Amino acid sequence: MNAPLVHSRPGLEVRNLCRSFGGLQATADVSFSVPFGTVTALVGPNGAGKTTLFNLVTGIVRPQSGEVFFDGERITGASAGRIAALGLIRTFQTARVFPGLTVLENAMVGGHRRVRTSPFAHMISLPSARREERALRERAEAMLDIVGLGRVRDTHAVELPMGSQKLLEVVRALMAAPRMLLLDEPAAGLNDSETADLAALLRAIRDTGVTVLVVEHNMALVMSVAEQVVVLEAGAVIACGDPDAVRADPRVIRAYLGAEADNQGGRP
Ligand SMILES: Nc1ncnc2c1ncn2[C@@H]1O[C@H](COP(=O)(O)OP(=O)(O)O)[C@@H](O)[C@H]1O
Numbered sequence: 730m731n732a733p734l735v736h737s738r739p740g741l742e743v744r745n746l747c748r749s750f751g752g753l754q755a756t757a758d759v760s761f762s763v764p765f766g767t768v769t770a771l772v773g774p775n776g777a778g779k780t781t782l783f784n785l786v787t788g789i790v791r792p793q794s795g796e797v798f799f800d801g802e803r804i805t806g807a808s809a810g811r812i813a814a815l816g817l818i819r820t821f822q823t824a825r826v827f828p829g830l831t832v833l834e835n836a837m838v839g840g841h842r843r844v845r846t847s848p849f850a851h852m853i854s855l856p857s858a859r860r861e862e863r864a865l866r867e868r869a870e871a872m873l874d875i876v877g878l879g880r881v882r883d884t885h886a887v888e889l890p891m892g893s894q895k896l897l898e899v900v901r902a903l904m905a906a907p908r909m910l911l912l913d914e915p916a917a918g919l920n921d922s923e924t925a926d927l928a929a930l931l932r933a934i935r936d937t938g939v940t941v942l943v944v945e946h947n948m949a950l951v952m953s954v955a956e957q958v959v960v961l962e963a964g965a966v967i968a969c970g971d972p973d974a975v976r977a978d979p980r981v982i983r984a985y986l987g988a989e990a991d992n993q994g995g996r997p
């Protein structure tokens with residue numbers, strides 16, 4: 730059973746966010762919050778404004794009005810680097826792996842955000858730096874194993890199929906020890922077995938207490954991991970609540986879930 734939301738502390742709070750591009754209102758007065766320790770799914774048809782919302786929250790696009798708070802701190806208009814440093818870590822809809830690095834090295838890059846010893850100590854390979862490197866490597870290997878990428882860890886990341894690159898990007902984001910993870914369509918382009926690996930990883934993430942906001946079209950996946958679902962349509966929130974309530978909302982059925990719910994024939 731998913732945990733109730735009422736007692737949770739607000740992690741991310743989005744208030745009245747607006748952003749348009751030319752004449753197009755991509756984000757129209759969007760407000761919602763993601764309590765710490767929960768998984769929220771952000772769903773909606775293509776062009777609904779999901780990626781724009783991620784860009785607004787992570788400092789890649791500036792809002793024209795409205796505010797964003799993370800753990801009570803106002804982060805509206807802060808740089809992407811500053812927001813990442815607060816522990817708000819995202820992935821992109823199209824995977825971005827580092828070319829020239831192996832799968833394992835790509836995963837380890839994420840962890841270097843929080844390594845404590847100085848770059849100089851790493852350069853001359855002091856024992857403390859070697860210990861940290863080893864710990865980082867072990868953590869990366871364990872996470873790669875969860876998503877089935879352990880056996881290709883020495884392959885160049887760009888040689889992996891797109892689905893595997895997307896899983897790798899989630900692993901790299903996790904290696905940064907995020908307080909909150911924003912995943913933009915992590916299951917897009919994944920086959921069934923990769924999707925099952927991703928679902929296992931998302932549950933593992935949730936169980937370690939990391940807060941997650943995930944854009945996802947796969948309703949079975951959404952229903953199996955999310956405590957809260959926010960539905961966007963044409964830039965506006967048309968529903969927000971627990972998965973069962975949102976699924977039953979007539980506006981949502983009309984706007985988006987109808988066909989999916991019919992195809993799916995019930996809860997997974
Ligand atoms: N940088 C941009 N310039 C112009 N239009 C944009 C830009 N980013 C997004 N849009 C437009 O905003 C709308 C919402 O896009 P997006 O946030 O990518 O939707 P989603 O992720 O829900 O599919 C789309 O019509 C898209 O074309």
Ligand SMILES: [Mg+2]
Nearest residue numbers: 779780781822
């Ligand atoms: Mg998108």
